[in-house]
Amino acid sequence: MTSVTISVRHMNPTIDLLNSHRSIRRFTETPVPQDVLTTVITAAQAAASSSFLQGVTIIRVTDMDKRVALRDVANGQRYVEEAPEFLVFCADLGRSMRCCELHGGEAAKGLTEQFIIATVDTALYAQNLVVAAESVGLGICYIGALRNDPARVTEILDLPQQVYPVFGLCLGYPDQDPEVKPRLPVSVVMKENSYSTAGEAQAIAGYDEDMRAYYAARTDNQKAQGWSEQMAGLLGREGRPHMLEFLRSQGFITR
Ligand SMILES: Cc1cc2nc3c(=O)[nH]c(=O)nc-3n(C[C@H](O)[C@H](O)[C@H](O)COP(=O)(O)O)c2cc1C
Numbered sequence: 001m002t003s004v005t006i007s008v009r010h011m012n013p014t015i016d017l018l019n020s021h022r023s024i025r026r027f028t029e030t031p032v033p034q035d036v037l038t039t040v041i042t043a044a045q046a047a048a049s050s051s052f053l054q055g056v057t058i059i060r061v062t063d064m065d066k067r068v069a070l071r072d073v074a075n076g077q078r079y080v081e082e083a084p085e086f087l088v089f090c091a092d093l094g095r096s097m098r099c100c101e102l103h104g105g106e107a108a109k110g111l112t113e114q115f116i117i118a119t120v121d122t123a124l125y126a127q128n129l130v131v132a133a134e135s136v137g138l139g140i141c142y143i144g145a146l147r148n149d150p151a152r153v154t155e156i157l158d159l160p161q162q163v164y165p166v167f168g169l170c171l172g173y174p175d176q177d178p179e180v181k182p183r184l185p186v187s188v189v190m191k192e193n194s195y196s197t198a199g200e201a202q203a204i205a206g207y208d209e210d211m212r213a214y215y216a217a218r219t220d221n222q223k224a225q226g227w228s229e230q231m232a233g234l235l236g237r238e239g240r241p242h243m244l245e246f247l248r249s250q251g252f253i254t255r
Pocket of ligand 1: 077146
C-alpha cells in the first residue's frame, strides 16, 4: 500500500497540493487581495451540491469588534482575530425556503434530511475554497470552536431562522511552516464490500507510534500522545451538548 501511496503522491500537482495540507495558525500581515478572495470563493461555488440546493452563506467578518467577539467564543484562539480574513460558513436553508414561498409553496421545515443536505453542502463548499486557497499560496485554519456558543455567533452575525454557523475559517499568507500531520493508514479507512474491523487494532497501534513521533518532533505544541488516546479524550466526554437545542431554536432538526 505504501508504494501505491508514494506513486500517487507524485502523480500531479493537485494531489501533491492535497497531500501537503497543514493548518496554519500564524499569518503575515499581507492582506488577501480582493480578486484572490473572489477567485477562491468562486471556486468554492463550483462544488457539487445536493439537489443543487447551494445551501451555504459565507459571512466575511471585517468588523474588528465582531472578530474579537468571535475570538472570545472560540476560547480566545488569537488567529481568529489576527488572520487577514475570517469567514464564517453558515448552512442556509432560508434562501431556498424564500424561493419556495416566492413560487406559492409552503416550505416543509425542520426535517433532519434538510439539515444533512445543508451541512454537507457547507462542508464541501468550504473544502473547495480551502483547496483553491492553498493552491494560490494561502494558509487556512478551520474554527469549529465557534460552536462553543453558536447562539452568541448567531447574535453577532444577525443570522436568521434556518441558518446556522457550521464553522469559521482563518485565511491568509502563512507566517509559519508546520509539518504535515500523518493520517490514518488507508487500510484502516477503506474496506472492500463490507465493513470490517479486521487488522484495525494493529494498524492503529502502528499509527499511534507515528503520531507520537510526529508530536514529539514537531516545532509547535509538542506532546506525548498517540491518536487513539486523543479519541478517548474526545469521545469520553460530551462535546457541545447544547447543539441539539440550539439547532432546534434555529428551525433545524425538529423532526
Ligand atoms: C471542521 C473543523 C473544525 C476545526 N476547528 C479548529 C479550531 O477551532 N481550532 C484549531 O486550531 N483547529 C481547528 N481545526 C483544525 C484541526 O485541528 C486540524 O485540521 C487537524 O488537527 C489536522 O491537522 P492539519 O489540518 O494540520 O492536517 C478544525 C478542523 C476542522 C475540519
